[in-house]
Amino acid sequence: MIDANRELSGHKETSENRVAGKIGDKMGNKYSENRIRAIMARHRAGFSKNLGQNFLTDYTVIEAIAEGAEINEEDHVIEIGPGIGVLTIECADRAGFVSAVEIDKKLIPILEETVRGYDNIEIINRDILKTDIEEICRNAQNNNLNLKRVKIVGNLPYYITTPIIMKLLEENVPAESITIMMQKEVADRLISAPGKKTYGAISLAVQYYCTIDEIIQVPAEAFVPKPKVDSTVLRLNIRKEKPVRLKDEAVFFSVIKAGFSQRRKTLLNCLLGICGMEKGELSEFLENLGIDSKRRAETLDMDEFAEIANALVSKVE
Numbered sequence: 001m002i003d004a005n006r007e008l009s010g011h012k013e014t015s016e017n018r019v020a021g022k023i024g025d026k027m028g029n030k031y032s033e034n035r036i037r038a039i040m041a042r043h044r045a046g047f048s049k050n051l052g053q054n055f056l057t058d059y060t061v062i063e064a065i066a067e068g069a070e071i072n073e074e075d076h077v078i079e080i081g082p083g084i085g086v087l088t089i090e091c092a093d094r095a096g097f098v099s100a101v102e103i104d105k106k107l108i109p110i111l112e113e114t115v116r117g118y119d120n121i122e123i124i125n126r127d128i129l130k131t132d133i134e135e136i137c138r139n140a141q142n143n144n145l146n147l148k149r150v151k152i153v154g155n156l157p158y159y160i161t162t163p164i165i166m167k168l169l170e171e172n173v174p175a176e177s178i179t180i181m182m183q184k185e186v187a188d189r190l191i192s193a194p195g196k197k198t199y200g201a202i203s204l205a206v207q208y209y210c211t212i213d214e215i216i217q218v219p220a221e222a223f224v225p226k227p228k229v230d231s232t233v234l235r236l237n238i239r240k241e242k243p244v245r246l247k248d249e250a251v252f253f254s255v256i257k258a259g260f261s262q263r264r265k266t267l268l269n270c271l272l273g274i275c276g277m278e279k280g281e282l283s284e285f286l287e288n289l290g291i292d293s294k295r296r297a298e299t300l301d302m303d304e305f306a307e308i309a310n311a312l313v314s315k316v317e
């Protein structure tokens, strides 16, 4: 019987093995499309389109994600959607501990094979959107007092990229960074700036919580099966201090949401529904802040949204 652990990984046991495994990967491409297809076939597992199962076949990209996440042995890595584990073992070679959260039951036996020999990986068969991430962090830290930081890593299923990112940011998970692969178009929106077509509520929301570094652009050819789109890996560095001072975060986000609710309309028309003012009064309110009420939301930067939100709060205080 073929051993998937040998097919895919260097063992944890010795550093010689690790080095040999990596050289082998680069020379012989252990993550080739054929090998991954063979492993899936041996387990009678298909690639689920609904769960976004496009697995990485390019070692350069796998290594770039692990390197880009800047993982070291004091880190607890939480991997979202490990698939058959190619990125999981790359992270485990660098981290103190890895918690790999995979929703698909049929992949668990494959994952267990891939990570055999590693004593610093736990596999959690759960939906990340229904997972208490703080609990995973607490458990890992109680079992390993050397863990100092949490870093989240993943090649995300495209259909839930935004909900996952927003869950992680809004729930204030105790992570230092989130290094994730996503559809290129989504990445373009996250890193966008005022005046660009791609700039919107999600750009502001993510940039409020994080600074962003682009790690690598990834063509569709790096996956099996090949997706229809190209991808980008970003590292979101969670800010210790927010970039703007807010009187009320909820008001800030509702101003942003309303502002972008109809991109073609002016700020004046977009904000009418949420501010409890007549047109004339709202126009004057904006002009007093030095903001032309005929501007569109996509031209406003974060400071200007914060200014509007804070002035609205002051008005009702």
Ligand code: SAM
Pocket (backbone or CB within 6 Å): 051, 052, 053, 054, 055, 056, 080, 081, 082, 083, 084, 085, 086, 087, 101, 102, 103, 104, 107, 126, 127, 128, 129, 154, 155, 156, 157, 158, 160
């Ligand atoms: N990390 C692997 C790789 O790079 O080859 C697999 C990446 S694949 C794009 C996405 C993975 O996320 C799949 O294994 C899929 O089953 C898993 N997944 C999808 N939805 C999930 C969810 N809600 N929670 C946890 N895992 C999920």
